[in-house]
Amino acid sequence: MTDPARGSDDRRDLELIARWKGGDERAATELVERHAAALARFAASSGERNDVDELVQDTFVRAFNSLDGFRGDSSFRTWLFTIQRRLQLDRRRAEKRRRDKDEVKEDDASTEYDALDTLVANETQAKLTAAVGRLSPTQREVFSLRVAEGLSYKEIAEAVGTTEGAARVHYHNAMRAVKEFLDE
Amino acid sequence: MNDCTNADIRDQLPDLLHDRLTVDVREVVVAHVADCADCREELELLRDVRGALLIRTPRVDVGQIVAALPKPAAHAAPSRRFVRMDWRIAAAVTFLAVGGSSVALLERTPSGNRSFPDSNVVAAIAAPGSAATDSTSTASATAATAATAASSIAPTASGASTGSSEVASGADVEDAADVSPGGRFSGLSETQLKSLLDDIGQLPDVPVTEPDPVTIQVNTTSPDGQ
Numbered sequence: 463m464t465d466p467a468r469g470s471d472d473r474r475d476l477e478l479i480a481r482w483k484g485g486d487e488r489a490a491t492e493l494v495e496r497h498a499a500a501l502a503r504f505a506a507s508s509g510e511r512n513d514v515d516e517l518v519q520d521t522f523v524r525a526f527n528s529l530d531g532f533r534g535d536s537s538f539r540t541w542l543f544t545i546q547r548r549l550q551l552d553r554r555r556a557e558k559r560r561r562d563k564d565e566v567k568e569d570d571a572s573t574e575y576d577a578l579d580t581l582v583a584n585e586t587q588a589k590l591t592a593a594v595g596r597l598s599p600t601q602r603e604v605f606s607l608r609v610a611e612g613l614s615y616k617e618i619a620e621a622v623g624t625t626e627g628a629a630r631v632h633y634h635n636a637m638r639a640v641k642e643f644l645d646e
Numbered sequence: 647m648n649d650c651t652n653a654d655i656r657d658q659l660p661d662l663l664h665d666r667l668t669v670d671v672r673e674v675v676v677a678h679v680a681d682c683a684d685c686r687e688e689l690e691l692l693r694d695v696r697g698a699l700l701i702r703t704p705r706v707d708v709g710q711i712v713a714a715l716p717k718p719a720a721h722a723a724p725s726r727r728f729v730r731m732d733w734r735i736a737a738a739v740t741f742l743a744v745g746g747s748s749v750a751l752l753e754r755t756p757s758g759n760r761s762f763p764d765s766n767v768v769a770a771i772a773a774p775g776s777a778a779t780d781s782t783s784t785a786s787a788t789a790a791t792a793a794t795a796a797s798s799i800a801p802t803a804s805g806a807s808t809g810s811s812e813v814a815s816g817a818d819v820e821d822a823a824d825v826s827p828g829g830r831f832s833g834l835s836e837t838q839l840k841s842l843l844d845d846i847g848q849l850p851d852v853p854v855t856e857p858d859p860v861t862i863q864v865n866t867t868s869p870d871g872q
Contacts, residue, residue, distance in 0.1 A: 485718045494711050502704040514704040519711045526715045587698040594695065609692055610699040612664030630657070637688070640695070641647040 471496075475538035479529060494522055497539050500611055501546055504621075507606035508550055509599055517553070521546040536620055540613065543621035547603075593643040597636050604629050605636035647691070650684040659689050663696065 475496070481489035501518045510517060525532075525545050532541055594602060603622050607613045608629075613621065618629040650656055655678045661667050662675050679685045834842070 482718050487712075487718060490715050490718070491708070491712050494708050494715075498706045498708055498711060499703050502706045503699060503702075506702065506704050507699070515706050515710070518706050519714050522711050523714055523716070584698075586694065587701060590695050590698040591702060594699070605695075606699060608660050609663075609695050612660060612666055614661075634656075638649070641649075641691070644691075645647055 471539075472534075472537050476534055479532070479538070482526075483529065490526065493538070497542055498522075500539060501542055503606065503610055504543055504546060504603070505550070507594075507602050507610075508547070509602075510550060517546065517549060520549055524549065536617065539611075540617045540621050543607070543613075544623075547622060589644065590640075593640040596643055597639055600624075601632050601636040601639070604632040605640075608633050647687060648684045650682050650688070652678065652682070652685075655679070655682070655685060656688065659685065659692055663689065663692050 475493065478489040478493050478496075482493070498518055501521055502514050505514045505517050521542060525542055532538065536544075594605065597605060600622065604618055607618045607621060608615075615626045615629045615633070618624075618633075619626045622629070624632075655675055658667060658671065658675050659679075662672065662679070667675060679689060
């Protein structure tokens with residue numbers, strides 16, 4: 463299965479990267495505009511509530527500082543997801559050390575996610591958000607990348623550091639859990 | 647809410663939602679969904695979830711992010727640190743190449759000519775001494791040694807021996823030329839050797855390389871006082 467839409471997106475990203483390397487700063491603006499919202503959503507789906515803005519900014523800064531390492535094997539967006547996830551893990555570890563607490567439990571992330579329900583006015587949307595919020599962090603990440611961003615299992619596996627098969631299993635388990643929650 | 651038994655089609659519903667299927671595959675999936683209530687329901691659910699997730703996207707300030715990015719020109723130009731390192735690496739490579747070549751050349755020099763570096767050292771040491779002594783024999787020995795060095799590439803030793811080389815006999819020169827790294831000083835007479843050693847001993851600024859003598863006091867008395 464080919465992906466014509468993704469192919470044109472990737473080509474555009476590569477073109478913008480080449481322009482930026484050639485000294486065109488406006489290309490950076492377009493790259494940020496194309497991917498910042500997706501990164502912010504991914505951050506939220508990963509349980510990041512505070513400083514999403516800062517996390518997304520750090521992701522772009524790190525990405526632009528190491529653009530020479532981007533070979534284009536994956537899409538630019540998937541590469542950004544990978545960088546952001548590493549940054550998130552680093553932050554959590556640092557936070558863990560700072561608070562001298564045990565590992566962040568899955569319930570903690572879910573609670574932060576559920577707290578955003580008040581922002582959703584529509585009742586149906588609130589229920590869907592709650593259903594997604596009840597998923598485990600990994601299920602939520604995979605489900606969000608698949609449903610909201612339309613990533614393939616291969617891209618998801620790369621972004622969250624798992625296998626393609628495991629990403630598929632996480633997605634279907636998440637879908638079953640959401641359906642069960644809505645049927646309750 | 648039930649699941650369709652066609653797992654392949656269900657797998658592709660998110661791709662259908664994002665319009666990321668090829669024309670052929672899309673036709674197949676759309677045809678299936680048209681006849682499958684479960685898949686239509688799941689596709690509708692996916693659409694709603696996607697809408698809910700998009701609505702709750704946290705806001706980010708694109709301008710602020712762009713302002714924090716590195717400048718492309720700075721990104722493209724090599725850093726000053728790298729340039730400095732570049733010169734250091736080049737200097738190190740040159741040094742190793744020249745040094746290695748010199749060692750290789752010395753190793754390949756015929757054994758008969760290997761006496762040069764050592765005789766040069768002897769000449770450099772002996773030449774000042776020859777100017778400091780009035781002894782003719784010493785002068786001839788040191789001058790001969792210096793002459794040996796002067797025949798090669800030791801301008802300092804050659805210049806120092808200029809005054810006394812006039813009194814050096816041909817035999818002395820030939821004998822002195824036998825001085826080699828193997829310690830073949832047999833060509834020098836006992837007097838010449840002694841004079842040479844005296845001259846070396848009078849040289850200033852010779853670093854002390856041997857440790858000071860250590861005096862050990864041995865108590866010969868037994869432990870019981872006998």
